[in-house]
Amino acid sequence: MSVFKGLKPIVYGGREVWPLIEGGKGVAATNHASSGAWAAAGGIGTVSAVNADSYDPTGKIVPQLYPQLTRRERHEQLIRYAIDGAVEQVQRAHEISGGQGAININVLWEMGGAQAVLEGVLEKTRGLVTGVTCGAGMPYKLSEIAARFNVNYLPIVSSGRAFRALWKRAYHKVAHLLAAVVYEDPWLAGGHNGLSNAEDPRKPEDPYPRVKALRDTMRAEGVSDDVPIIMAGGVWFLREWNNWIDNPDLGAIAFQFGTRPLLTEESPIPQAWKDHLRELDPGDVLLHRFSPTGFYSSAVRNPFLRSLEARSERQIPYSRVSAGEHTVQLDVGVRGKNFWVTPVDLDRARGWAAQGFEHALRTPDDTVVFVSGAERDTIRVDQADCMGCLSHCGFSSWKDHDDYSTGRLADPRSFCIQKTLQDIAHGGDIQQNLMFAGHAAYRFKQDPFYSNNFTPTVKQLVDRILTGD
Template sequence: MKALNAIRMGGVDVLPIVEGGKGVAVSDGLTCGHWAAGGGVGTFSAVNADSYDALGQRIPQIYHGRTRRDRHEELVDYAIRGGIAQAQQAHDINGGAGRIHANILWEMGGAERVITGVLEGAKGLINGLTCGAGMPYRLSDIAMKFGVHYYPIVSSARAFSALWKRAYHKASNLLGGVVYEDPWLAGGHNGLSNSEDPARPEDPFPRVLALRKQMRDFGLGDTPIIMAGGVWWLEEWEDWIDNPELGPIAFQFGTRPLLTHESPIGDSWKQKLLTLKKGDVFLNRFSPTGFYSSAVNNGFIQELRGRSDRQVAYTTEVVGDHTAEFGVGPRKRIVYLTKPDLVRVRQWLVQGFTEALRTPDTTLIFVTPESAAQIYQDQVDCMGCLSQCRFSNWSQEAPDYSNGKKADPRSFCIQKTLQTIGHETAGEKSPEDNLMFSGHNGFRFALDPFYSNGFIPTVRQLFERITTGR
């Protein structure tokens, strides 16, 4: 493996090894602090992070508000206190080496309020802000207010160009780096555009080279690009290291830090990672954000796939081939299906999928009574964890606090499932029954000799193995 040299990032020299920030309660101050202590860039998630009481016990995020707006305010308060707690923990462990970054999702509920509150309460503890899931134009303004570096996450040169021209050129001195997240290989939410085919992955090299050329046009030739998604062993990327065409490059590891002793995820999730096979990670569009996302194709995802598969279009009056009557809901209000679709529906009813739920696309999906009851309850319990949500029709914008659309039962409550899997206890089936994000290289845990006989490294052991090669 080529010698790995430090690069200039955020005003200091660091090893070009970055921990990827991962959603609710998964990338915490413990893993972040140990990663930074190795001389790299540690990242904790500031997305509804955990906070602790005076005895160091995690405070469960339980909501008491009667309205979604009330619960949203509770969520913002939890998120601010949690972000501060994780920043403090990372700082205490780090000991002054490396850098500590906070990761936020621009489409999370109250994103600007949350990160502003975290930075105010954790002054001097956070060196950088990483942000994706949307177009975070205001990220540079927040960075300037608090004097921290910022690291937008993009999946194309075009996206970065839009951000730069609209906002980032005003804070070029604080742009610490640009994260290129491969939309076909990265875990979690992915930045696939409407012009890109989810079934046709593209080589990242020309895409990153295009990003570098765009950055050079803006005078950013020395600003690092952080390659995220699909990175496993650095020797597989040797043609990227010290490549004058690409300029300074760092590498982000999101999936691999899941399988460490310090990782807060439960043991059953860690054991599941060791058994994944190629193709087990599924690129889907079930997320209530509307983005594509990459997750393990477990029972949770299969249930969502089943909802969409058991789907037929309907009309409220006879139109064309839609002539077959069907009664929906307790009052059996008549809608019209095609005759072939009515045959399919009758088969689903016999199988126990007796509840027909309307979608915003003038279709019906068919689920069991138990599933329907859970969908309705989860929609009622919404706490506004996203800026706007397909599943519950929440929007954080006044005066209506609604996105103006019908709630979509083909989606799910993302806050509920991520909180559940992130805080699983012994004996639970959380990895099968909840959303389990993973990068598409997750199958390599089972093939990599480093993890032979179920070996789970510490963060330090993983970091050293990455920097020294196989």
């Protein structure tokens, strides 16, 4: 096999590895089988430590059940599941790797109990985990935790500004364990993205100047050019990144693949999900803001997402008193008379009610959305069953500390992300659940490597990537 020109191994965790990192994908979409195989192929495999699966003595996945009566008790159960599952996944991945490559773990800082989970996993996997990647929030404490367990840390950022804030506040104290900085393109990456309020979700920006600005920031803070920036989001063929490799303006560069490893023999996602990836066209992945985290995220625009889009479109503002243009009282979908709307919105609301969306649910933004009886019932059950999977949840108003409430009204325009990600990862309907994917997923259909329904092993995929394709 001929390796793409200019691509050289890097030293990570005391050994040479290819600068190819497996993206650690959320709930059960990256596990020991895929990450162990990625490491065995000479790269850096990444076990997802987000509510990872455990197994019973027969090898079957242990269902994660929450019979406890209170959210706080369910949250504590979730932390126990998360630690047990991630520890088992790391141990299995390490065995599969055969001492090759390296094993990282990935956590979302905004997941519920993130710090407790991370500390619990690292305590029980000493010597097996080389580094921790962490994004979805500002993980200031990541470097402090890494220092306690003597592992590398690899923060995920989407701008030089975010890195500077992390460095100034905390990371400069643990500079020796900063192994790399992951730049995740907020317009192209799958899953939760770091798009800021100053950036337009409809106007993607070229990653090159943004990564150059990140490197300039790192240099200004005294970070060596030998600390790689890992380009994540939209990476498919390495030959398309030829001018990034051995580029003195950018320093050391590595590449993260999140979407391509979904379609491998070892990928743990269900076959229906794998099959659907082959059918996607450009534009079939939607950058949206329905996630209860409040972050933008990217997922396949299936009926599940379309129903959330439609729900938010069936929305009108109201006021508690007659004021301004709010001159008429809402007479469908609500109890009581303290809902004043515009005459135009009253007509729209009556139209939605006539179509079967006869229930109006209040949102935290002084609006109501109109839903069917079945939608209302599902929303209420899911909110009541909340197990505290996020540090702050817009859908259920859960918070994982202090008084355990965000203090805001629960938002019916969102959804229970734990429920849907667990469901799709374990064989649920791919049309009625959240299906995360990067925006380059349409390339499965175009790339001749996958023709005739070919599904590579992880080793075959890594070998293919190394050629430039």
